[in-house]
Amino acid sequence: MKAGIREIQVKEDKTVKELMDELRLSCLPILLELNGEIFYPGEIKDKKLERGDKVALIPLIAGG
Numbered sequence: 001m002k003a004g005i006r007e008i009q010v011k012e013d014k015t016v017k018e019l020m021d022e023l024r025l026s027c028l029p030i031l032l033e034l035n036g037e038i039f040y041p042g043e044i045k046d047k048k049l050e051r052g053d054k055v056a057l058i059p060l061i062a063g064g
Contacts, residue, residue, distance in 0.1 A: 008056070008057065009055075010051055010052065010054075011051060012051055013048065014049050015047065016046070016055075019049060020045075023057070028060075029059070030044075032044040032056070033058065034047065035054055036054075041060070
């Protein structure tokens, strides 16, 4: 596991929003890596996950 990135193996079909709700991440802006492809926050809420998908949820952190 890489620092700041949580890798998850999907065990059942669900949406990204359902997964984020389960993990209590719904209010955080995150990038989604789904089977090696990157999706931005506005693109992911309704994206369907299928059993066996490899998912990485990457929190967006801003600073200055």
